[in-house]
Amino acid sequence: MxxxxxxxxxxxxxxxxxxxxxxxxxxxxxxxxxxxxxxxxxxxxxxxxxxxxxxxxxxxxxxxxxxxxxxxxxxxxxxxxxxxxxxxxxxxxxxxxxxxxxxxxxxxxxxxxxxxxxxxxxxxxxxxxxxxxxxxxxYGINEPNGSRGRDMCDEIRILPHSDEPNVVGFEGHIEDLVAKMLNEELQCRVISIIGMAGLGKTTLAKKIFQSAQHNFERSAWIYVSQQPNIKELLRDIAGQVGLEKKKWEENFNVNLSAFLSQHRYVIVFDDMWHIGTWDAIKNVIPTNTENGSRIILTSRNNCVGTYVGTHVGGKSSLHELRPLNEENSRKLFFERVIVEASDPPQLKTVGEQILKRCGGVPLAIVLAAGLLLSTDRLENAWKGILEGMGQDQDQCSKIFGLSYKDLPTNLKPCFLYFGLFPEDHEISAFKLVNLWAAEGFIRGSGVREVEDVGDDYLNHLIARNLIQVVRRRFDGKVRSCRIHDILHNLCIREAKEINFFNTQSDVITCNRGTGVRRVTTHGSNFEDYISLNYPTPRLRSMLSFSGNLRFVRRKMVKNFLRDFEFLRVLSVKCDYLPRALPNEVGNLKNLHYLGLGSRGYIEIPHTISNLKGLLTFDVQGAGVILPDVIWTMKQLRHILLPLYCVTNLHRTFHRIEICLPNLQTLYGLTEVVRCDFNFLHKLVNLRKLHVKFSSERIIEILSDPTLGLTKLEKLVLLNAGGEMLRTLNLSRYENLLTLKLGHFWWFRSELPRHHKLPPNLTKLTLFRNFLQEDPMETLKELPRLKILKLYSNSYLGSKMVCPGAPGCNFPQLEVLKIDRLEGLRELIVKEGGMPRLKELGIFQCNPITRVYVPDRIKNIMEIDNYR
Known part of the structure; x- marks a missing residue:
């Protein structure tokens, strides 16, 4: 590095x-x-x-x-x-x-x-x-002969990549297991998928889950991993199945168990390593119901699958995956690596030899394919990859390692950074790119912003099959990603080899002592680490993913922050951080990324203004008492505030000059009646704006034709209701693609006319707007709208109609989701309306709601009106 x-x-x-x-x-x-x-x-x-x-x-x-x-x-x-x-x-x-x-x-x-x-x-x-x-x-150290590696990502072709799980060789498994999932007469309540790492257990489980999910009232997908936090695992289940938040505080386990007992559910436990994990959660997950609920389990240990099946009151369907046969291996490989007639004649032969060394392991095959696709289509180049795979029995490990070594030098630290996150962790692409920027791994240019370069880097890693996409945004950009546990282990192994980072457990035994550069802690408490008081004066990054119910004492944090002259990244998630963050945070003069998460409030000291290099200030995961000086830190690019934020905005904007010329993200802005939001005129680089409490003044400012937010891509306005919403005029915002309008309280609203909405609006979300007029009448005119989500009483009427006249009735709409419109009794889409619709979902509305749509839409419709 x-x-x-x-x-x-x-x-x-x-x-x-x-x-x-x-x-x-x-x-x-x-x-x-x-x-x-x-x-x-x-x-x-x-x-x-x-x-x-x-x-x-x-x-x-x-x-x-x-x-x-x-x-x-x-x-x-x-x-x-x-x-x-x-x-x-x-x-x-x-x-x-x-x-x-x-x-x-x-x-x-x-x-x-x-x-x-x-x-x-x-x-x-x-x-x-x-x-x-x-x-x-x-010591006679001489470099062997070889070609110089490529350094710039520009030289790598952007490869086509599909997020659809690869199912080559799984067709029979899928058909059989989906049938068992849906056959209520069978006693099998657990589907156990076992096999060695890299065979595609998660891929198979995902395909089964996607195929059968709509037949269940409630569903959840849980990544377990080697050292799971059982409490967080259960809370994750509760969130996914829809347990009310008020039932999370007291008697949580009882409430969750009772809730699941009342519904037909399917829960996937992916990558369960130990029998003890199931023992810790089995009393909360009801398994003795006769309503057809199912559990899908993946594990490397067949004993785990057998044990769970035995302890749920029914038989377990055990499916053991084995390496792909020669036919399916070739199909998977040559679907990705297409050898054309214009290629050198020996290319296919070398490709066959490379494929043979993959041993039928799907992960090895797709990684080898990624290597070849990023390499010159020359016989010598492909032979170089073949030689790098070695001849021993552990050829798959060689392929994994070779995939890392073949990366351009500027992508290697970005890949290794995934090892700092917990195993099976879903990683926000936004956070990841900002961490890379804080570390200095990526840099912008006069033409492109650093965030755009970071997106390119991530896409290169995905194209090489090193990183898995979990979710994408509507515009195709990656929202979140994950790394396979084999490659996660590779990151940790390579990182320790070159002293790139260390885990908490090996800091004390690190043979480089004070040379520790990065530390990550997860599965243990942040206080446990800082209490060691281990000298790491060269530390550049500290990431903590702890979650234990313990208070971190202020004195310990104060001592911890005192001597980190070179710290660039501090990202700490704990249940309870000190209410008053010590002034010593101002000593971190080279800090570029500050992320804090806590259940309680955190008071940010004024000394934060000393952090002249701070680029990202992320306190979404905590309640915050914010100082005035945050609004004068010119270099900040991203400010992310929580729902509960105490700020002096109503005094600040009259006392000091707001100066944030580089700001791209302002999330959680608190509107106060006494504020004048003219400062928005100065945020010329703003891309994302999220306002929590909107008022007539901010609507007026945003509608001002002289406002220069020409780069704005996403706008969220909460608690904007009544007449003020109707006066909103966003017709000048040509780059504004995403708009979300909602309210926390009962407040009837009226949508602005379609010509006042952004001309290129692609995604619109409405919730708790309590509209009385059918929103379809206004929204049908939007020429580029692709995704429309109507949530939680966004509309109070009983009838919603999309006319059928071609050309002006949602001409580009692909996704329509309707959720919790309690008054809706009738949805009509006339022939010719929504000609490009690919997905229609109606959830938790009213059981008597009637849907009248053309036959072409019936095939893509999903209705779940369980109340």
């Missing part, structure tokens, strides 16, 4: 050299030594970068080269740390301020102290650089 550190060090060097150039002209020999050191570092960094790029591409199986690369990577990271430490001090002495400062004795001493320490640090770096040739010569 040295190339990332080198890039960061190079950027810091450029700034430093610029500052020094001006100072040397004014101060002459006083600064000439400092300038020499900076120039030397720049020259050596370029040489080191070139060496590493070649060595990483050529090292093959050479242990000596690998160790040398690790040492040089550490050296590059240390150089970046030095520049990060001294750059602000050098810059603070620039210009007239610097010349005036040198006149005072104290400033001269201060400057001399910094310059001397900087020189000492550089001397240490010089000795380490000079030692590199000696080590190579002494």
């Amino acid at each position: 040295a190339e990332i550190a080198l890039a960061g060090a190079t950027a810091a060097l450029r700034q430093t050299v610029g500052v020094l150039g001006n100072l040397v002209l004014k101060e002459g020999s006083r600064l000439s030594r400092l300038q020499e050191d900076i120039v030397w570092i720049g020259r050596e960094m370029r040489h080191i970068q070139a060496y590493l790029e070649d060595a990483e591409a050529k090292q093959g199986g050479s242990r000596g080269v690998a160790n040398l690369v690790i040492e040089i990577q550490d050296l590059a990271c240390d150089v970046e740390d030095i520049m990060q430490k001294y750059l602000p001090r050098i810059a603070s002495h620039s210009g007239k301020k610097f010349l005036g400062c040198l006149k005072s004795a104290s400033c001269i001493v201060c400057y001399g102290y910094d310059a001397r320490n900087f020189a000492v640090e550089i001397e240490g770096i010089k000795r380490r650089v000079e030692d590199i040739p000696r080590v190579r010569q002494t």
Whole structure:
């Protein structure tokens, strides 16, 4: 990962050299030594970068080269740390301020102290650089011959990728298991899918679940993993099956069990490792009902499947997956890697040899296919991949490792970062990209924003089959993703090898001691880690996914924050963080990402204004008391606030100048009647705006034709009702694709006319708007609307009609979802209306609701009116 550190060090060097150039002209020999050191570092960094790029591409199986690369990577990271430490001090002495400062004795001493320490640090770096040739010569370390790896993602073709689960070879399994799921006469209540890792257990379970889900009243998909938090697992089930929130607080287990007993449910427990996990949850999941409820289980251990089936009062249907046969292996492989007549004649032969080494393991096959699709279609290039797979029995592991080693250098740290998350964790793409940006793995350009570059990086990893898409947004962009547990283990193994990150359990035993750069904790409490008080002065990232019901003491957090000079990422999720975040958070001068989650309130101190490099401020997972200074932090790109946020907005906007020129995301903005929201005129780069409490003033500002939010893509207005909603005019927002309008209380509203809505609106969500007029009459005119969701009393009428005149009745609509419209008695879609509809869902409305639609729509309709 040295190339990332080198890039960061190079950027810091450029700034430093610029500052020094001006100072040397004014101060002459006083600064000439400092300038020499900076120039030397720049020259050596370029040489080191070139060496590493070649060595990483050529090292093959050479242990000596690998160790040398690790040492040089550490050296590059240390150089970046030095520049990060001294750059602000050098810059603070620039210009007239610097010349005036040198006149005072104290400033001269201060400057001399910094310059001397900087020189000492550089001397240490010089000795380490000079030692590199000696080590190579002494131990005979020579890089094997090989072609240089590609560095830029631009050279990789964007490959077509489908999120549809691969089912090659599973057709018989699917037909048989779906039949058993739906046959209520069978005693089998558990479908157990077992087999070694990589055979497609989750894929098969997903296909069965998707095929049969609509036949059950309630459903849930639960990722279990090796060390599950049973309480969080049960809460996840409760959320997915729809248990009322008020029943979560007291007697939760009893309430969940009673709720499930009343419904026909299907629950998938994916990747269950241990019998003890089932023992911990079996008293909450009712398994003695005769209503046809089902459990689907996947496991690598057939004993787990047999045990669960035995303990639910019925037989278990045990399905053991085995590697694909030769026919299905070829089908899966050559559906992805199409060898054309124009290709070299030996290409297919080499492809067959590569396929044979995959051993019929689907994951290995798709990864090998991803490797070939990102490689030149030349015989020698494909043979290089074949040779990298090795000849031993553990060829699949070689394929997994080769998929990582074949990545361009700038994608490798992005891939390894997945290992910081818990196993089977669903990862928000938005959060992931912002973490990459905070680490410096991705950088924008004059043409493209850093977030767009991050999306490209993620898509490259998906195209290589290294990352799985969990959910996509309506526009095709990735909403969330996951990594297969085999590749998750690969991330952890490779990360430890190069000291990229460490888990909490191995920080103390880490053989590099104070060289720990990143730490992740999950499955244990954050307080357990910080109480160790283990010295990690070079720490750059701290991610915690704890969830135990314990308070983290303020004194411990205060001590923890005191000495992290190089920390860039702090993302902590605990049940109870201290109410008052210590002022010491202001010491984290290089922090770029701050994410906090807690059940209680967190008071953010004013010292947060010291974080001049902070890009993302995410406190969605906690109640927050927010300081005024947050609105003056010019560099912020993303502000995400929670539902419960105490802020001084009504005073702030009159006292200080709101200045957030780089802001792209403002989530959870609290509207206060006494506020003037003219500051929105200054947010020229805003892409996403979420307002919690809307008023006539903010509607007026958003409707102002002089408002320059030309980049706005998503707008959420909550509690915007009555007359004010009708006056909303968004006709100028050509880039606004997503709009959500809703209310928390009973407040009758009226939609604006269609010509006042965004001209390119693609997705519209309405909830609790209590409309009296049929919304179809207005919305049918929207020319680009693809997704329409009408939720929770968004409409009070009893009849909803989509006319059939072609051309102007939802011409592009593909998805219509209607949920909890309690007064709806009749839905009519006339012939010719909604010509492109692909999905119609009606959920939890009224059992007597009648639906009249053309035959073409009946086949795609799903109705679930269980109350």
